[in-house]
Structures are given as structure tokens and as C-alpha cells.
Amino acid sequence: MTLLVSVLLASGRCAASAVSGPGIPSIFKPESTPADSIYGLSLLVLSVTAVIFVIVFILIAYAVTKFRRRSSDGPEPPQVYGSNQIEIAWTVIPVLIVLILFTATTRVIHAIQDHPMPASAIEVTAVGHQYWWEFRYPALGVVTANELHIPVSDPSRPTPTFLALTSADTDHSFWVPRLAGKTDLIPNRINKMWVDPHQVGVYVGQCAQYCGVQHAKMLLRVYVDSPDEFTQWVQRERKPAQASDTATEGQWIFETTACINCHTVSGAAADGQFGPDLTHLMSRDTIAAGAALNTPENLKTWIQDPDAIKPGSLMPAMKLTDHDLTALTAYLETLR
Amino acid sequence: MSSAAITQPTIEPEWVLPSRGRVGMFALIAAEAAIFTIFVVAYIFYTGKSLSGPMPKDVLELPIFTTVCLLSSSLTIHLAVGALRKSNVRVFGIWWFVTIVLGVMFLAGTGSEWHQLIFDKGLTVSTNLFGTTYYSLVGLHAFHVTVGLIVLTTGMVFTLLGNVKQEHSERAEVFSLYWHFVDAVWVIVFTVAYVVGR
């Protein structure tokens, strides 16, 4: 099994570094304290199980080779019925192993789950929807969707992000492996988790609890910004949408078609709650919870025929004329 | 390859094993107990958690009469089985019949209680969490009483046709285990729903 474990770890690491960058969400490349603690525990558990595997593997392999029947005649081998001493020995040793593993495990459980929230923490409320993520920063007055921006946390002056998780419909699960273990989003219940990323960058993840037909495309992108970048991002996000002269027709279409039933654009007449907040749509790299890149063509496809990108999502096909679609997209492009 | 005869040891102690009917019924009772436990757990978990609607103390009254009926029926079925063991088919028939009557009275009382709850007090299974858990738990129990009554009635018919004899006393006893279980469950349901949960 050491062989197997080393292969696993090595392939994990190989695969992780073969394609460079944070694009590989490997649990063995942690970049945040909860993920680090889990990584440390996993090394202990893997080592212990590797040793057990090697010993037992050798015993089985030895028994199977040494005690094979060599000739078809001959008496039956000595009939041994058992041995109390051996039974005791191979009971006591597993008990000790369990004690060691349990002690190490509970420590990490408490370290992660019962970690107090410092005053400098950024608080985010994450609400799971079929099939997108709503992120609210109550203290900062920001509402966004699918792409979470949080500041990097300097260990000497930590600025962790504490998330409160719930769901508006079915069960979901927030999993960005390099930052933390997963925590479920459950309706009528608030779960808590925290991260304190050590490095700036983009960390990917996705929903990890089957939530319906498009569970597979409920992707997550966490942007860990430097403190300055984060502050700037917050300031941009707090502002309502800037009214634009060039896109008035598109805005009129947006506000008179069914768009505002689901979507919010702060500062405009739209305050629907069922779909993502679009006030700063253009600040995001992807649309449809990561299912497509945020380009004008994809936006048009998404509005006109969402099933082409994410069949079964709750975004309706708007069935606009080409002219209206172009105008509407031009308006959306102004929502920076 | 063997085809030899099985040996017969020289001294044979008496080989007695428990009766199949009893063991089978105990196993069935264990399974039913597990089902009821889950419903009771749900009931207790949701106590006080209804977001709206009538609360237990507003609408529930202690069902003393029906409880007395049901619990006495345990006694009567016990007397019935005892009579049949002593070959007294007539007395068996009488106590068996009384058991049925008491069971029917329990069901009728429950039905009347539910009628009141639904039409006068506005509590249905979909009203709130209390309604859901209450009707499910009491209803599951009433269903088991009904099944018991069907078996009891079948036994009554056979008795009236003259087919029941002393050798059937073990079967009657095995069935009575089921009936006692149903009564024991009622004690729990009564305590949880009408006493503690209120």
C-alpha cells in the first residue's frame, strides 16, 4: 500500500504541477489554515494506514505462497483451532492505533470548528440556489454571485473570511479544496466555515452535494485578492449601476421584459431575488455559475437559449428578437 | 469425497429449541418497534417547532376512555388465550369477542377525536409540523390496531364455525403478543403526544 499511497500522492502532486497554477483543486495543495490542518492530519492517517497495509499485505502474500499445496496427496495439515494470545495481541494493537488516530482527529476538529472569529474577519453569507451561488457581505453592503472575492490573510495580522451558509432550495455544498473542507448549505439551517488564504490567486471548486439536474455546473471561483485589490473591489461593488446613455433601449427591454422578476440591478427598477444580482455582471469572468466565459456571444446564447449552455437550469429562454437581444446585451455590457 | 452416514451419539440429551412462532413474532415486533421509534423521534424532534397553527395544548385532550378500552383489551385477550389453553373454547370465544369490541371502541373513539380535530379545531396533517407528526404517529398506530382487528375477526369467524380447538392456543398466544405490543405502543404514543408533548 505504501506503493499505492505513494503513487496516489505522487500522481496527485504530478497532476497538480503538470498543469500549472491553481487550476487543479487538489486537497494536497492547501493554501489556507483549515486545509493545512486537514493536510497535516491526512499525512498522519495515510502513514498509519500505509504501515498497516504493508504489514498485512506481506502476511497475506506470505501465507498464500508459503502454504500452498505442493502435492496432491498427503495428510491434512495440523488442525489448529485458534490461539487466545494471538487474538489478544491483534486486538490490543488496533485499539492503540484507534486511540492515536482519534486523539489527533478530535484536535483538528476542534481547531477548525471551534475557531473563534476575530474582529478583523470578513463576513460573507452564502446562499445556495439551484444552480448558482449568492454571496452577500452584510457589513460591507455588497451583493454578488458565483465569484467570491476575499482578501488574502497575512498570518501576522489575520483577516480571515467567515462564511455563514444556507440554502434557498435544496441541499448544496461549498467545496474549494485548496482552501478548506466542504460544508453543506441546507435550507432552514445556518452552517459556518472559515478560510484564511495565504496566497493571492484564483481557487476553483464546485457544488459537492447533488442538488438537481445541473448540479455539475454549479461551479465556484474564489478570487483571493491583495488587501488593496479587495478594498477596490468592494468599493466598485457597493456602487449602484451607472446609468448609461448608450444603452437606454437595452435597459428599457430589461425592465419591461420578465428579467426584473428574477434579477436585481441596484439603482435601476430591477429587484428580483430568484436569480443572481447583475449590478456588476461585467466584473465577473464567467456566467451561469462558471458554465461559460463571460463574453458577449455567450451572454446572448445564455439569454436566448440557456439550455445550450446549461440544460435544465432555471433561467428561461427569453425568446427575444435579434434586435432586442443585441440591445439588451449592450445594456448588460455596461454593468461593470 | 464423502458419502458416509451421520453418526448417532450414544446418549441423547433432550433437544429443545424455542418455538418458531414466538421467535418469529418477537422478530416482527422488533421491526415494528423500530418503525415506531422513528416516528416517535420525529414527533419529539418537532415538538414546539411548528411555525404556526394550533399547538398541542390548544387542541389535544387526554383520551382516557379509549386508552382504558385498549389497555383492557390486553387483559381480555390474555384471558381468552388462557381459556383456550384449558380447552374452554366457549369462554375463549367470549373474551376474544370482548377484545374485538374494545378494539373497535378504541378506533371509533380515535375517529371521533380526529373528526373534532379536523372540522372543529382546524388541525390536519398539512396544517403544521404538529399536525403532520401527530396524525402520522397516531395514524400508524391506529393502522396497526386495524390490522390486529382484522386478524381477531378472522379468528372470531373460525371460532363461530367451530374450527378452533385447544391445539390452536399457541397460535392465539403468538397473535396476542402482537396485540400486547400494539397496546404497549399506545402507552408510548399517549405519553409522548398527550402528556409530554403537550
Place this chain on the structure above:
Amino acid sequence: MASDSIALNLVDQSTRPIGDRLHEWVVTVDHKKLGILYILYGLVFLIIGGIEAMIMRIQLIVPHNHFVSPEVFNRMFTMHGTTMIFFVAMPILFGFGTYLIPLMIGTRDMAFPRLNALSFWLTAFGGLLLYYSFIGGTGLYGAGEAPDVGWFAYAPLTARAFSPGHSTDFWTLGLLVSGFGSIGTAVNFIATILCMRSPGMALGKMPLLAWMYLVMGGMVILAMSPLTAAQLMLAIDRYLGGHFFDAQAGGSAVLWMHFFWIFGHPEVYILVIPAFGFVSEIVPVFSRKPIFGYPVMVAATVCIGFVSMSVWAHHMFTVGMSSYGNSFFVITTMIVGIPTGIKIFNWIGTMWGGKIQFKTPMLFCIAFLFQFLIAGLTGIMLSAAPFNWQLSASYFVVAHFHYMIVGAIVFAVFGAFYYWFPKMSGRMYDETLGKWHFWLFLIGFHLTFDFMHIPGVLGMPRRIYTYEPGRGWEIWNLIVTIGVVFQGAGVLVFVFNLLRSLLKGEPAGNDPWDAWTLEWSTSSPAPEYDFAEVPVVRSRRPLWDIKHPEDPDWKYE
């Protein structure tokens, strides 16, 4: 031989009209026929469940594949899981138990033969009801209304609001019906084993397989019922407007999870414990030694039975239980690993100092030992809750439980097939084909399930119909899919061997393996009445005592 010395006026089977013979199978209450019906039923669904898996693996062979739609994929994983657990594993294991237990304990049928038949037919109809869902609803296009909520059907996805239509109802009703069948069979096992053993066969002298089925029966009684209760609650929610799992009314999605896993975890022990029984019967015979530490094996199994009822929330480490709650389930889960590990040592102890024959049943049992070890160890990894927070709901878990269910249970079941096929059919299977089956299946199993652990640690969740390129998952998914081809080939060889041997195999005789338990004292296949004279036993290996009168077991037990 006492059993086959009685001359009965049996009609030559081959001259009876086929209609009569089929009718006999339909109305039978004979435990041997019902056992075979259960096993054949399970085999048919094994093929169907395997096809469902193949469809999924083809869809996942490359990212952004379009082999099937997301709706179809979601129905596939739901049906694959539900089928394999409830309509493959349970029936096959019940089948072996129904066939073997009366023969092993020296009696002529189960305690309640008609209940036995009823239970089989309930299980069978439950499966047919579940599969009717493929053609109900919108018809075969889009796979009808087959359930698509996952085999554990989490609330509130199963609420009417999120699952309109009847897919969830097929799941609920199909399993309710077959669940009653399972409880009936469990009642039968318990009553048979406790009440019908032949004279001299104290509980401490019955074959380990009988102990395993006794514990398994007890667990079915206690664990199946919570699922039945939860499904009744779900039906009340969906049809009577109940609120058990309705978040809007204050209901709790987590409550469903608790109820489901209080069933779901013991369920997997219900599946693996009979597999332990098969291995405990086969390994001694092919090592030519008695099982090492019989009393400890019994004690360990009973311990597993009890402790496994207390570990269920290790499936729920990510739902936000308190640190104390999580720690409790960590320790219980780790504790249940101890008696389980002890059993592995006892099997090794059985082989140690023996004269091992590598016939097909033994090959499957040796592979079982390696694979059960690994599956148990990945289970220990998963029991460490923080590690679980990364690994749960990912392909690591999928790899772990398939390692257990396929690598341990299915391998043990194949071993049992080959071991008892001669007894059930009266014919020997082809040993060369058996070995082809073994090696093909072994290679396929390891290609698929060894490498499946890797996407899990690289962040790939389960139950996704497609995945993003560039996350490092592509190569592993490809290898996993290739392994399926070998497994399929192995199963085809197995089916071919089965059919060919049934028609043309060598006559097996009573006791082709020179074994020691009572079933080998009857003819093959066993006569209708099992035993002409009720056997009296004095030790755990009655046939060893007969074959070795100078050195019988009862001197040492």
C-alpha cells in the same frame, strides 16, 4: 448414505411438460428453489446495473461529453445505486442464505416457507415497480420517469416542489414493497436459525455462515425499518401535504439524512456480513484447516452488528454537526474497524500452516482479503472527520465504497457461486473459464477502482454528469472507464460458464471439495426433502468427524 438411500418414486424431470415445471417454480415454497430464484433475479439486475454504470462511464470518459443528457445521467446514477443495493446484493445474499441455512443446520426448510415465498415475490415486484419507471411518464425517451434523486434521495430535493412528477414515488414505493420482503426474510432467518437446528447443533457449533445470517437478520429487522418509516414520511409529505422534510414549514432536511443513514450504514454491514460468512466457509476448506478462532469470529461479528448501529452520521460529517457530535461518530466508526480487522487476521491465521488449493472460489476469497483490507483502510481515512470534509461526496468516497461492495462483497459472492454451484446444480463448472473470469474481473476492478481515488483527492465531486477540463481529472476518468471493459468481459465469461456448465458440466457428486459442513452430506442437487434422516452433530465440522473418526473435532472444541 442416509440421505440418498431412500428410493422415492420421482418422475423423470425431463419428461414433464415445460409449463408444469415453470409453474412449479412460480408456486414453490421450497427454500432451495426460492434461493435459486433470488440469486438468478439478482444476476439479471447485476447485468442491468452494470449497463447503467457503463453508460455513466462512457459519458465521463472525456470532459464535456454529450453521450447522454444530464437528465439521463442523473437517472443512471440513481438507478445504478438503488438497483445494485436493493435488487442485486440483497437478493443474492438472501438467496444464498435461503438455500444454504436449512442445509447447513440440518433441517428441511426455513421456519416459514410461505413467508419465504411471499418475501421473494415482494422483493421481485418491488424491483419491477422501480423499473417500470423507465417506461412510465414520458416514455423511453429521456428514460421516462426513472428516479433521479440519488439512491439516498436527500430531502428537500425529493419534495414535490423540486421533484414534480413521479420519479421519487417509484423510488419510494419500489423500495417500500421490497423492504417488506426483506423484513419477512429476516424474520425467517432468525426463526430458522434459533428454532430449527438439528440435535446437537448448539449455537456454538453451527457453521459461521449461520451466525453471519443470524446477525444480518437482526440488523435487517432493526435497520430496514427506519428506511420504511422515512419513506412513509416522504410519501405523507408528497401526497398528504405533510411537512416532515419541508424547510418552509420548519421541517429539517438533516432529519431525513439521520433517518436514512440509520438505515444506510447498517445496510452496508448487512451486505458485507454474509460475505464474511462465505469467506469463512471457503477459506478453511481450501486451506484444509478449520477456521482460526471460531469463538472470536462470532464475538467480532456480534460486536460489529451492535457497534455499526451507532456510526451512521459519519455520512454526515459535512452537514454542520457540533464538534462533539462529529467526534462521537469518529470514535464509533474507528471502533467498528477493530473487530473487522480482527477477522482479517483470523482468515490469515486459517490459511497459515495450511495446504492452500487455488481453485476459483479460493482465488476470489484471496482477492477479497486484499481488497477488503484496502477498503477498510480507506474507510479509516474517511472516519477522520476533517479528512472526511475534503473527501466526502467526492470520487474518493465512490472509490472506497465500490472497493468494499465490489472488491469485497462481489468477489466473495463470486467465490460463493463457484463453491456452491456444484451443490445447487449437481454439475461442476469449468475451472479454466472460472480462472479467466477471475483474472479479467480482477484487472478491470483494479483499473477502475484503484485509480478512481485520484480524481477524488483532486477535487472531483460525485454525481456530476460532466466535468471541467484543466482540473487534472481527464486521464484518471479515462483509465477508470477502460477498466469497465475488463469487468464486463469477466462477467460475460462468468455467465457463459454458468450456462454451459448447467447444460454440459461434469456431475459433481455430493462433496466435490472434500468439505465438512452438513450441506455436503446430501446429494447434488439436494433432494426435495433435504435430509432423509435428521442429522445429529457433535462438533462444528460433522463431516470431518465422519471422515476422521480417529481425530474428531469434538475432542478439541
